[in-house]
Structure formats: structure tokens, C-alpha cells
Amino acid sequence: MAWLTIDTERCIGCEACLEACLYGALALEGGIAVVNERCTACGACLPVCPVEALSLPRQAALRAEDAASPEEARGVWVWVEQFQGRAVSLSWEMMGVGRRLADALQVPLTACVFGHNVRDVAREAIAYGADRVFWADDATLAAYRTAPYAHLLVALAREHRPEILLLGASARGRDLAGAVATQLHTGLTADCTALDIEAQTRRLIQTRPAYGGNIMATIVTPNHRPQMATVRHRVFEVPTPNGERTGEIIPVTMRLLAEEEIATKVLDFLPASEEVNLAEARIIVSGGAGVGGPEGFAVLRELANVLGAALGASRAAVDAGWIPYAHQVGQTGRTVRPDLYIACGISGAVQHRAGMGTSKVIVAINKDPEAPIFDIATYGIVGDLFEIVPALTAHLRRRLGH
Numbered sequence: 001m002a003w004l005t006i007d008t009e010r011c012i013g014c015e016a017c018l019e020a021c022l023y024g025a026l027a028l029e030g031g032i033a034v035v036n037e038r039c040t041a042c043g044a045c046l047p048v049c050p051v052e053a054l055s056l057p058r059q060a061a062l063r064a065e066d067a068a069s070p071e072e073a074r075g076v077w078v079w080v081e082q083f084q085g086r087a088v089s090l091s092w093e094m095m096g097v098g099r100r101l102a103d104a105l106q107v108p109l110t111a112c113v114f115g116h117n118v119r120d121v122a123r124e125a126i127a128y129g130a131d132r133v134f135w136a137d138d139a140t141l142a143a144y145r146t147a148p149y150a151h152l153l154v155a156l157a158r159e160h161r162p163e164i165l166l167l168g169a170s171a172r173g174r175d176l177a178g179a180v181a182t183q184l185h186t187g188l189t190a191d192c193t194a195l196d197i198e199a200q201t202r203r204l205i206q207t208r209p210a211y212g213g214n215i216m217a218t219i220v221t222p223n224h225r226p227q228m229a230t231v232r233h234r235v236f237e238v239p240t241p242n243g244e245r246t247g248e249i250i251p252v253t254m255r256l257l258a259e260e261e262i263a264t265k266v267l268d269f270l271p272a273s274e275e276v277n278l279a280e281a282r283i284i285v286s287g288g289a290g291v292g293g294p295e296g297f298a299v300l301r302e303l304a305n306v307l308g309a310a311l312g313a314s315r316a317a318v319d320a321g322w323i324p325y326a327h328q329v330g331q332t333g334r335t336v337r338p339d340l341y342i343a344c345g346i347s348g349a350v351q352h353r354a355g356m357g358t359s360k361v362i363v364a365i366n367k368d369p370e371a372p373i374f375d376i377a378t379y380g381i382v383g384d385l386f387e388i389v390p391a392l393t394a395h396l397r398r399r400l401g402h
């Protein structure tokens with residue numbers, strides 16, 4: 001069943017809607033517009049019809065029930081992720097961008113803090129820029145689970161109708177964002193690399209790589225609210241907290257899911273098999289196809305040890321099975337933003353750059369002087385990494401006294 005309804009009495013067969021449809025979902029039959037199953041209910045055809053013969057009644061009904069209209073929705077919200085009672089730094093990065101968007105729209109910034117014994121996190125949220133905090137504190141919320149968190153965030157959004165809802169693109173954030181967007185019948189743009197406001201329309205301009213990172217897509221959610229976006233770790237800076245800021249902490253009083261209504265139980269947390277915390281690392285030594293095999297990473301590991309750095313890799317090295325996926329940097333791996341990124345034997349493909357291009361200082365070691373990595377490198381060293389990296393390690397070991 002198509003979403004679009006065409007009033008055949010009104011339609012004059014002008015074809016304006018056919019041109020406006022991006023999906024080829026409209027055609028002319030017997031001089032009247034007809035719609036097929038390709039219709040996505042995007043609404044692009046509605047404003048071009050000169051006789052108002054087109055409408056989206058199902059969508060309007062869903063909006064009335066679930067999502068706010070663009071006109072009535074107000075405010076920017078950030079979901080603050082916590083683990084074992086402590087906020088994850090990605091949430092503060094989101095708070096920084098949320099503050100900027102709220103200022104541009106001249107609306108308050110609201111933080112949603114769910115957990116158990118998390119009042120300190122609610123206070124911290126104000127220090128990081130929130131004007132008010134919805135604070136839900138209950139044993140059922142202690143560890144993240146989709147059902148109780150989504151139930152609560154959906155209920156809050158239905159009641160207060162924010163225009164923007166931001167979540168960090170962590171494992172939990174991605175899970176929650178999908179569940180909430182589905183229930184609110186609104187759009188969600190994952191892994192944004194830039195977020196801005198279009199002043200005239202108050203729309204959130206969401207930018208993210210598309211088609212294998214070859215283009216940057218600009219995505220808007222014109223008809224539904226909240227406009228939802230996730231952003232990966234380290235795309236934005238953590239703002240400086242201000243302990244002097246004041247704000248309102250509002251305890252959430254609405255009904256939560258009872259434990260017996262929640263199908264999943266958290267039994268335990270086990271550490272990941274290999275400790276790789278690329279996102280938090282200040283220095284990363286990264287290896288690509290140029291290391292030549294799993295044993296080639298040994299020289300990089302030595303350099304990383306001397307510098308107290310994490311070990312990264314290109315997808316070519318990961319796909320070859322030389323190093324686990326947890327080390328992969330790039331569009332389909334981790335996004336990193338260290339102070340220093342040392343790329344060894346990495347050509348600098350656009351998909352790799354998508355994950356490390358905002359590093360503060362980039363040192364590239366490559367034997368090909370034409371390698372694209374040199375285009376973004378702060379310092380480039382042309383030569384064989386198996387000569388350069390051990391020499392660098394020995395020098396730094398002496399300088400750093402290891």
C-alpha cells in the first residue's frame with residue numbers, strides 16, 4: 001500500500017509531481033497521476049502540486065500519534081551514555097555540539113541521564129552545557145538495555161517534543177537511536193561528521209560520508225521530529241566543563257518498564273579479548289599493507305610501546321588477517337583524533353582518511369613519494385618503514401629514557 005493519496009478529481013495531469021519524485025514512484029495514466037510501491041512518503045511531491053491533489057494521510061496520522069510536527073517541536077536533546085555510573089566522554093562531545101545547535105536555534109539544551117545512582121552524571125551534564133536534565137534513576141536502568149531505555153526516551157520525546165535528538169554512535173547509542181527513531185516514526189542519520197542549523201527553516205543539516213566515502217551527503221529530515229543523528233567518538237571536541245554553570249535537574253516521574261517486562265537480563269560484563277582503545281589514545285602508530293605481513297607489525301609495536309601509543313591499522317592489513325578488526329581505523333573502522341598519528345606503509349585512501357584525517361599531527365612514512373597520505377601529513381618521511389621505524393624507535397627510546 002502506497003503512502004501517497006492522489007485526489008483524482010483534482011489532479012490535472014500536469015506532471016509536476018513526476019518531476020519532483022526522486023524515486024520514480026509517480027506516473028501518468030489516462031491523464032491522471034498514479035503512485036507505485038516505490039513511494040517512500042518523502043513528501044517532495046506535495047508542495048509542487050498546483051491543485052493540492054496529493055496528501056500523506058497515513059503519515060499525518062502517525063505524526064499526530066508519535067512524532068511532533070516541525071512547527072511545534074522545540075529544543076535540542078542529548079542522550080548521555082553512562083557505564084557503571086560514569087558518563088562516557090563521547091556524551092560530552094555530543095553535549096558540545098548540542099550546545100552550539102541550541103544556541104543557534106535559541107532554545108534550551110536538555111540532557112537525558114538514565115541509570116542508577118547517576119545524580120552526579122546529571123550535575124556533570126550541566127557543567128558540560130545542559131540547561132536542564134531529565135534524570136531517571138532506577139535499578140532497572142543501571143545497565144543499558146534497549147527496552148527500558150527506548151521506552152523512556154520515546155515517552156519523554158512524545159511528551160516534550162524536541163526538535164533535535166543527538167546520541168553518540170557507540171554500540172549502545174546506535175542501538176538506542178534505531179529503536180527510538182523507529183518508534184517515533186522519524187528519520188535518523190548515523191555517523192554524522194558535521195551538524196549545522198539552516199537558519200531560515202530551523203532544519204538540522206546532517207553531513208556524513210556516502211558511497212564508500214567518495215562523496216559527502218547532506219541529509220535533512222524535513223517532515224518529522226525529532227531530527228535524530230548519531231556522531232562517532234572524536235569527531236567533535238569535548239567542551240571544557242564549567243562547574244559554575246547552573247541548570248535544572250528534573251527527576252523523571254513517568255512509568256518505567258518493570259523488571260518483569262524486560263526480556264533481557266545483564267548477567268556480567270567481560271572485558272574485550274584484546275585491549276584496544278583507539279578512540280581514547282593520544283598517540284597512534286598505524287600500519288598498512290606496507291608492513292608486508294603480521295610479523296611486520298612487530299616494529300610498529302616497539303615504537304608504540306616506547307611512545308605509550310595504541311596500535312592502529314588500515315583495512316588492507318585487517319582484511320589480510322594480519323591484525324584484528326578492533327585496530328582498524330577508517331570509515332568502516334574506528335574514527336580517531338589523536339594528538340599524533342603515525343601512518344606507516346599506508347597509502348592514504350579516502351576511506352582511511354575518513355577515520356584519522358582530523359588527527360592533530362600526522363606523520364606519514366611511505367616509500368612512494370606520490371602516496372596520497374602525504375597530502376594530509378604534517379610531516380612526511382619518504383623511505384622504507386623497516387629502516388625508518390626502528391631508527392625512530394631507537395632515537396625516541398634514548399630521548400625518552402626508556
Ligand SMILES: Cc1cc2nc3c(=O)[nH]c(=O)nc-3n(C[C@H](O)[C@H](O)[C@H](O)COP(=O)(O)OP(=O)(O)OC[C@H]3O[C@@H](n4cnc5c(N)ncnc54)[C@H](O)[C@@H]3O)c2cc1C
Nearest residue numbers: 288289290314315316330331332333345346347352367385
Ligand atoms: C566501503 C569501503 C570502506 C572502507 N573502509 C576502510 C577503512 O575503514 N579503513 C581503511 O584503512 N580502508 C578502508 N577501505 C579500503 C581503502 O579503500 C584502501 O583499500 C585501504 O585503506 C588501503 O590500505 P593501505 O593503505 O594499507 O594499502 P595500500 O593502498 O596497498 O598502500 C600500501 C602503502 O604502503 C606503501 N609501502 C609498501 N611497502 C612499504 C615499505 N616497506 N615502507 C614504506 N611504505 C611502504 C606503499 O607505497 C603504499 O602506499 C574501505 C574501502 C571501501 C570500498
